[in-house]
Each structure stands twice: as structure tokens, then as C-alpha cells.
Amino acid sequence: MRILHLLNHTRRLNGHVHAAVDLACAQSALGHDVMIASEGGDFDDLLARKGIETSVISHQRKPLAVARSLNAARRLVRSWRADLVHAHMMTSAVLAWPACKLAGIPLVTTVHNEFERSAILMGLGTRVIAVSEAVSQSMQKRGISAARLRVVLNGTIGSARFEGRSRVPQELASPSILFVGGQHPRKGLPDLFEAFAIVHARHPAARLYIVGEGPYLDAYREMVSKMDCADAVTFAGAQEDPFQWMAGADIFVLPSHADPAPLVLSEAREAGCAVIGTTVDGIPQLLEQGEAGILVPAKDPARLADALIDLVAKPAHLQLWRDRSQTNIGHLTIERVARETLDVYASALTKGR
Structure with missing residues (x-):
């Protein structure tokens, strides 16, 4: 054809x-x-x-x-x-x-x-x-x-874009929470910052890494700089292949307000992260309706913080959701x-x- x-x-x-x-x-x-x-x-x-x-x-x-x-x-x-x-x-x-x-x-x-x-x-x-x-x-x-x-x-698993990619994990402080995506309002980053502030107040060792760029990057940097958890947040900018960051992270979070079917979720699952996503658009389907990742309501930082704290505070629960991220992964x-x-x-x- x-x-x-x-x-x-x-x-x-x-x-x-x-x-x-x-x-x-x-x-x-x-x-x-x-x-x-x-x-x-x-x-x-x-x-x-x-x-x-x-x-x-x-x-x-x-x-x-x-x-x-x-x-x-x-x-x-x-x-x-x-x-x-x-x-x-x-x-x-x-x-x-x-x-x-x-x-x-x-x-x-x-x-x-x-x-x-x-x-x-x-x-x-x-x-x-x-x-x-x-x-x-x-x-x-x-x-x-x-x-x-x-x-x-x-x-995306098996994509030609990923041939020869390094699978050596980026060294991240643990417990590590990672977001990868564009700096746009529909991605819900302010919700993640608010949730992480709650997490960090209870678990000061937690670290948040933000990979990506976009028109709101400077505004988000400014927003975080005024928070008590500012020193625990790293803005890593755009990465040619963020898979190494996913491979090094404990938890991947996608707090989107709208996201038809984000490719990044199949990459995060392939990397073996525990995954948290919102109940919008195609995210539940990409997370097997909650079997392969934790689902929380969009625009609800308190619920997102609860889910993060559960993983950060309970290593066995974190490992459980790492394992569950592999549920039906061959479909991706x-x-x-x-x-x-x-x-x-x-x-x-x-x-x-």
C-alpha cells in the first residue's frame, strides 16, 4: 500500500x-x-x-x-x-x-x-x-x-524513535516524583505543585522533578519559588529522551485537566514507574481503568496528595504499583x-x- x-x-x-x-x-x-x-x-x-x-x-x-x-x-x-x-x-x-x-x-x-x-x-x-x-x-x-x-x-513501545536509547536510569533522589510534558495549563501542573507541598511537609525527603518546556515555564518557576518546598523541586527543562528520567523515578504523575491519549503514559509504564493520572479523556484507558495506575480526580490537589503520600510512605505499596504498571503493557x-x-x-x- x-x-x-x-x-x-x-x-x-x-x-x-x-x-x-x-x-x-x-x-x-x-x-x-x-x-x-x-x-x-x-x-x-x-x-x-x-x-x-x-x-x-x-x-x-x-x-x-x-x-x-x-x-x-x-x-x-x-x-x-x-x-x-x-x-x-x-x-x-x-x-x-x-x-x-x-x-x-x-x-x-x-x-x-x-x-x-x-x-x-x-x-x-x-x-x-x-x-x-x-x-x-x-x-x-x-x-x-x-x-x-x-x-x-x-x-509507543517499540517505536523507531527509541532505537539505541540509553536505559541507564537518571540518578534521582528517592522518593522521587516525576512529571514529563509541556508547560501548559491543561497539564495541571499547579495542582501537582500544591499536592507536592502537602507531601513534602510530611515527608521532607521527597523530591519533585519537572521535565519539559512550554509557554508557562517561567510562571511555574516563579510559582514554586514562593513555596516552602521550592528547594525540593527541580525544573530539568526539555530532554531529548526523558526515558532515563522515567527509569530513575519512583512515581510518575500526570495531573492533566484534558489529555486525549498521552503517549507519555506508555513510556512511564514501560520504564516501570508507579503511575498516577487523572480521570480525564484517554488517561483511564491508558491505565487499564485503574488496574495499571492510580486514578484521581482532576483539579483536586488534596486527593492527588493523598495518593502520593500513600506511595511515598509505604515502600511495599509503591512496589505493588510499580508491578501493576506492567498490566497488559503489551497492548501499548x-x-x-x-x-x-x-x-x-x-x-x-x-x-x-
Whole structure:
């Protein structure tokens, strides 16, 4: 099969980019011809090594740029002889839809960021992939029929991005609590800071590590600097591969207010952390509905603190949840994601006949 992926760029530190790159590499490994058309970025060398072609299509939203990109997408679909196009962002779907119509081939879209209003544009797809059951239900409420939706839960284990990665744990003071992600309000970091202040007051040896960057990083640093636990919090910034931090951590926390299906949870589980996540969007599904990780309500620092204290104060309980993080972990492989996605393609191609 000739599969053309369309997304805005291939730069690091964006979850949808990681998911698309992982999928393209896995599809190529399964013997398919794969191309990624985008504005390019950090992963282009990896894609080339994996036999994946790349092409440049601008995703600027200015009228003249959009017109040019529409023409570029149409020409690429025809000249590369794609069997289908897989669009990963809203602008990508808009650019791909007329090209697919003219070529008579299916458009498959993936809803990575369901919380954005423009996600409804992913309904342009012949088939629409939701990255969790929660996202599927949300998109149905927004008018996309269940007949066109398919759920393919995110997973990263075995990703080509991780080949040759070091598994030597980062040395962290124990008990260690780790967050990895963007510094955005929807990630709920102020809740974690408030919860950690409660934990640290009772267990002064506890340490909190924050890996990642984003527009609120300076504000969060300032917020923590005024807290009594400030000396126990480390802002490590962005890391090219945070797996070593996960491998060195006792507890991984994701206090999100909204998170369709965060890839970081499969990495934290693979690293063997005890995991705490909030009961929003795809997080419960990625934690086996509480079997593989502790679930707490979002926006509730007191409940989060209780869960953390239980693990910090009870080494046996901490080990129990480390072990439980491995529950059904084989379901989080990129090979499974690739094969399920190919099943969606087959359904789209059959519909188009």
C-alpha cells in the first residue's frame, strides 16, 4: 500500500508528531511505501533511514499560502500515486480533502487534539481515527457518526524513535516524583505543585522533578519559588529522551485537566514507574481503568496528595504499583497501533469502491 501522511511539521516536543512518525516507521517496517508531507523538522533524518520519503507542504493559514498548498497536495497525491492520505492535524485535513476527492482515494484523519474546537474538521475523513474511547465519544457528540469513527489507542513501545536509547536510569533522589510534558495549563501542573507541598511537609525527603518546556515555564518557576518546598523541586527543562528520567523515578504523575491519549503514559509504564493520572479523556484507558495506575480526580490537589503520600510512605505499596504498571503493557506497542490503523485503511478503501 502507498500511504501518504500529511501533518504540519516533524519537529520534536509535539505528541501528534511523535505519533505520526512512529506510525509511519512501523508501516514502512511492515513493507508499505510511506511518505510524510509536512514543513519538515527534527525527525527527517530518522524517516530517511527508515526508507520513508518526505515532501514539503506549507501549513501556513494565510490565503495565498493555503491556495498554493492545496495545489501542492493535489499534485503530490497524483504524482506519488497514493492509495490513501492520512491527515493528522486540522489544516492537514483541509489540504488533503479536495486532493483525495479529485483523485478518488480515501482520506483518513486522526483526532489527536480533541479539546480544540477545530477538531471537528477531522470529520472530513472517510474514516476518522480517535486515539481513545473518550475521544470517540466526544467526537460523536460533536456530530461525527459512529459508523465513520474507529478507535486506535495510542502506544509507543517499540517505536523507531527509541532505537539505541540509553536505559541507564537518571540518578534521582528517592522518593522521587516525576512529571514529563509541556508547560501548559491543561497539564495541571499547579495542582501537582500544591499536592507536592502537602507531601513534602510530611515527608521532607521527597523530591519533585519537572521535565519539559512550554509557554508557562517561567510562571511555574516563579510559582514554586514562593513555596516552602521550592528547594525540593527541580525544573530539568526539555530532554531529548526523558526515558532515563522515567527509569530513575519512583512515581510518575500526570495531573492533566484534558489529555486525549498521552503517549507519555506508555513510556512511564514501560520504564516501570508507579503511575498516577487523572480521570480525564484517554488517561483511564491508558491505565487499564485503574488496574495499571492510580486514578484521581482532576483539579483536586488534596486527593492527588493523598495518593502520593500513600506511595511515598509505604515502600511495599509503591512496589505493588510499580508491578501493576506492567498490566497488559503489551497492548501499548506501536506494532499494534500500526496493524489496527491498517485495518482502518482497509475499511476506508472498501467504502471507496
